[in-house]
Amino acid sequence: xxIKITTWNINSVRLRQETVARFLKEHAPDILALQEIKCxxxxxxxxxxxxxxxxxxxxxxxxxxxxxATLSRLPMERLSTSFCPLDHARHxxxxxxxxxxxxxxxxxxxxxxxxxxxxxxxxKFQHKLDFLAAMNGYFKERFKKGDDQQVLVGDFNIAPxxxxxxxxxxLLKVVSHTPMEVEILENLRACHDFVxxxxxxxxxxxxxxxxxxxxxxxxxxxxRGRRLDHIWVSQALKPAAEKAGAQGxxxxxxxxxxxxxxxxxxxxxxxxx
DNA sequence: ATGGTAGTCGCACTA
Numbered sequence: 001x002x003i004k005i006t007t008w009n010i011n012s013v014r015l016r017q018e019t020v021a022r023f024l025k026e027h028a029p030d031i032l033a034l035q036e037i038k039c040x041x042x043x044x045x046x047x048x049x050x051x052x053x054x055x056x057x058x059x060x061x062x063x064x065x066x067x068x069a070t071l072s073r074l075p076m077e078r079l080s081t082s083f084c085p086l087d088h089a090r091h092x093x094x095x096x097x098x099x100x101x102x103x104x105x106x107x108x109x110x111x112x113x114x115x116x117x118x119x120x121x122x123x124k125f126q127h128k129l130d131f132l133a134a135m136n137g138y139f140k141e142r143f144k145k146g147d148d149q150q151v152l153v154g155d156f157n158i159a160p161x162x163x164x165x166x167x168x169x170x171l172l173k174v175v176s177h178t179p180m181e182v183e184i185l186e187n188l189r190a191c192h193d194f195v196x197x198x199x200x201x202x203x204x205x206x207x208x209x210x211x212x213x214x215x216x217x218x219x220x221x222x223x224r225g226r227r228l229d230h231i232w233v234s235q236a237l238k239p240a241a242e243k244a245g246a247q248g249x250x251x252x253x254x255x256x257x258x259x260x261x262x263x264x265x266x267x268x269x270x271x272x273x
Numbered sequence: 274a275t276g277g278t279a280g281t282c283g284c285a286c287t288a
Contacts, residue, residue, distance in 0.1 A: 011288085012280055036288085038281065064281045065288095112288055124287095157288090214278040249283095263279075263288085 108154035
């Protein structure tokens with residue numbers, strides 16, 4: 001069984017619902033995890049996506065900001081989780097029912113963290129660190145219980161590697177690539193032995209980006225990108241990601257320059273279960 | 274070193 005999972009920070013799902021529908025028709029992922037939907041649950045455009053076969057839709061919304069939604073063609077049950085200390089709508093956790101190969105899918109929109117990389121003077125940065133700590137606590141419990149089929153996707157708002165940003169040196173003091181948050185994210189990954197699927201088949205010194213600022217004049221000419229969006233799998237699912245081969249991981253870069261694009265490109269990982 | 278853009282809902286905030 002093959003499962004294609006896409007994650008995409010859409011920066012307003014209502015504004016871009018037609019773009020999303022076009023993507024779904026073209027790439028037909030089994031699961032789409034959206035972040036920054038920027039609407040309430042009852043404002044979410046369920047119909048266009050249900051019409052395309054995404055019968056299972058779980059939304060966590062709030063007015064104007066943040067918000068996440070997971071759409072699936074496979075049966076999926078909502079899990080009740082809590083990661084955000086401020087109770088923002090920043091995650092949707094579900095259990096995907098894929099026959100004997102059920103797995104948990106966690107769709108995250110980790111706080112960006114404001115401008116100053118110091119939790120003492122910047123509440124938003126502290127919030128980001130607290131959110132990461134809550135993730136760590138959750139997965140500790142899950143693995144203890146033996147629920148070891150875990151997929152984590154979303155906008156983590158952290159580009160961990162030197163080659164996950166256009167200039168390691170120039171971004172060392174820029175929130176998203178500062179040593180403290182990078183270390184905490186790396187600890188979270190290593191502590192649970194999660195696999196960053198981006199680097200399964202790509203060397204660590206290959207530049208990979210999923211986000212480019214709106215403020216650039218010519219996005220790909222300057223190409224000042226960052227890899228803020230991630231798909232991680234637990235060790236139990238590593239063989240499934242490996243079986244998909246190098247083509248199993250794909251950053252859909254061209255969607256960053258479609259008409260009225262999000263500032264993030266969609267990102268896909270295929271699993272062969 | 275600075276400011277550049279986008280979205281929601283408004284005249285501010287978040288990214």
